Amino acid sequence: METMRVKPGPQELQAQVMAAGQCTACGMCAGLCPYIRFAGDRVRIVYSCGLEDGNCYRSCPRTPHDLQDLDVQVFGAPREDHLLGTHRDIYYARAARAVRPAAAQYGGVTTALINFAFEQGLIDGALLVGGSLEQPLPRLATTPAGVNNCAGSKYLAVPSLANMLTARRTGLTRPAVVGRPCQVTAVRRLQGLENNHQAAPGPAPNLVIGLFCFWALEAAFSAFLTSRTRSRVTKMDITPAEVIVDTTGGPLSLSLDEVRPFIKPACHTCFDPTAELADVAVGSTEAIPGWNTLVVRSARGEELVQEARTARVLEIKPYGAERLPLLREAAWRKKKRVLEALAGRPEPYLRLPVDYQLAIAGEEVMRDEYYARSS
């Protein structure tokens, strides 16, 4: 398909992504540029830089890019698993008790791995999300205390990659990122620019831990939440049935129907629920409280997980055979919905080679085959 040539610059970013409701609030563009700022989950160009051409456009997860190119860039080959993306292993995991923060969302694997990478000297900072659940904020952690302070999932979209500016200003050279899948994609696209010897915007992150994410919420959800409870929110969890909100005044259950209107519109066109381009991806198990699902994807991820295991930072056990089909089905449903949604668009951001498309479209076959194999 011939695509229209556009100058990849801030005007197009503004028109095709921000104004089109396609911004995921990953924060990448704001992390590259002083003219792009954010408030809550809004990322906007606040002053014209005057350039026609920009890295903001080239590294945004919602400007046109080819997924297979990214697979090749990150893993050296196209994916074989079209539902979960390239991976080496998938486990149940949790942080050892001694290193598990009290506020960990599930098993604290994310926090433990970041802290371990710090200890190993692999990274010198981490772009995380801290603040309260009602008002989460990007945080740049450079100490274990800083990392532990960010434990726990905030379900709002937070443009935490904006802190790359701060990381660069303060002279960090090997920061890690913990992020939603869109944020992982943004980081990989930035790394792609560096490989292409584009005007280098500074060191790109060194370690990327992705979080499973089927959607994130708009900042307006905070107001809704405070309208439902006057107590401070201490934890939130999304289960297939409901959203459970723990507060200092006791738990509160919200139905998915109540929460759904606050889903960020861009999330409805997100093809990646399991951070397919991360070094490792972490999610819930939806089965065993206090444990995570851990998907090991890259060589770097594998090495880190092995070392963490050896150092007794992580406890690991085999992934439940009965869970895998459920996870794959969930991923497939999401991808199929998104492909249908994108099919109607004149120029979708996501470019998929034919085999990538067929793998999702020919789902029924695949699913049956898969069940046949795994049972």
Added chain:
Amino acid sequence: MNTMRVVLDAPGQVALLTGNEAVARGALEAGVNYAAAYPGSPTAEVLECIAAGAEMLGVYVEWSVNEKVAMEGAAAASFAGLRSLTVMKCDGLNVALDFLTSLSMAGTRGGMVIIVGDDPSAHSSAKEEDSRYLGRVAHIPVWEPADSREAKEMVKAAFDLSEDIRQPVMIRMVTRVCHASTNAVLGEFPRREVNACLGPEDKFITWIEGHREQEDKLRRAAHRAEKSPFNTYAGPESPETLVIAAGPGSYYAEEAVAQLGLQTSVGVLKLGTTWPLPEKLLRRYLRPALKVIFVEEVEPFIEDNVMALAAQHLDEIGRTSFYGKKSGHVAGINGVGLGELTPSQIMAALANVCGPDPAHERPAPPGWPELAGRDLAFCPGCPHRASFWAIRAALELDGRQGIVLGDIGCYTLGKGRTGYYLLQTMHAMGSGVGIASGLGQLWRFGFSQPAVAVVGDSTFYHAVVPALINARYNQANFVCIILDNQTTAMTGHQPHPGTGIDPNGNPLTAIPLEAVVSGLDIPVTTVDPYQVDEAIQAVYQAVQGPGVKVIIMRRACALIAAKTSAAVRVYVDQSRCRGDACGCARFCSRVFACPANIWDKAQGKARIDEAICNRCGVCASLCPVGAIVVEQYQEKVG
């Protein structure tokens, strides 16, 4: 400003005084007991000079919250039999006018003098209002000195006149007189016992009968003006052409007459008592004159009144041609009736009216060299720049075309490039909040843009509180941002009720902004504008949702901070600067544009002009790559 000279107890000595210093000296020599003012250019220094002598001479000196309250306090002292002075700029007289028009109906007791600073060409003002009209509206005498020497004497005489006619007397000072220095002979400081009291018969009540008294008092003032030493005439007994001049223009006129060699035909009548006019004196010189030229700043005040006088006495005065603003012959620097007068323009006007006579032609005086046009900008390190950047960013983020309303203060510059062209309205002190209060009601007509009013800290106390009460009570939607630089910066750092000091630096108990706003039941947040990202978040949050909210952006004026700031140096590490490249595109020098952020053309990199840098470090916090370094000096040991 040299307060030493003002309080020098050396009668007979000649001292070089500015007009402002001379007014203060005159007031002290007149035995002023009570002086109150709100700072305004060009007369801001008067009160500070009086304050310097306050302790020695037992004067009460007050920076009042606004001009109306200042005038009311001064009136109180007058009612109690004391001599009082109040000082303001023309805009301030507008604020006090409601009281003044009442005051003059009820009359005063102890001498009361009102000093009003007019700013022709609006050098440090928003307008060049001519306050003489307001004096006339209020039925009080208006005098105009031409220089400092005269200003000092006028103040003393004004106290006497005020006590004689039991009315306040207004002295109109223009910028050139306020700021230029001339020699004056110092007089004695009176040592007199005063005892303030109001007897049972001392009543000051505004009512309609007062109007008759106002007119009687004005007649008495006019009568005294006939003999006033401040009205002088120089020229032939029967001038063919009469120049009627007031203020510094009278010197320009005398000079022009001499330069053009017109001494035998042209006379200059210099008026010091501008209102009420010395009618007999005027008629005496109008009678012989065939041509009359008016030289005054800014409006044709004397011109109109003298022409009316001439019309009334047509039979006596006969046919006379009048040249001035009405005829278009006398222009200010910006046009007819616009801006200050200049010597060369008066020369041109005189040459023009007195006919082209080759013998009178003089080479044109050399003009000023053309200066490179320069934007007015916030000072290096000014917290307002950071505040405006944060406001702009927040409103862009919000994306609903937020409107920023301003008023008078340093932050007025926010209308230009230095404030990212943010201000969309700018009127009187505090007006932005009143306007926001109105915009905040327009949602019922489909108005959906956020409104943000910026005010200074001093302005807040002066004029914002009633507007906020109005807004809060009537449930308007907008955000008021108080740019709290902890001083009255524009006029020279006078204290205000938030600062906790009096005009002499003695402690008073401050009234914190937060306490006032919370007392109005309005939510208030305080941020440091140097923490730009936090400031952006605060503004963004505040413009979401309904109601009136206040944000205090608190950071001391850079000029004060520079005096006390730590030993740091700010410079650009050019090896890290991204310059023109994507991810910067000269953000510091091109966009943030602190005057100290400059572009090093040769290197294609940014640089800091360290000579003017105030070392605030805000640009360092905004540079996308950390190329701007804030370096602590090493403490020297030993």
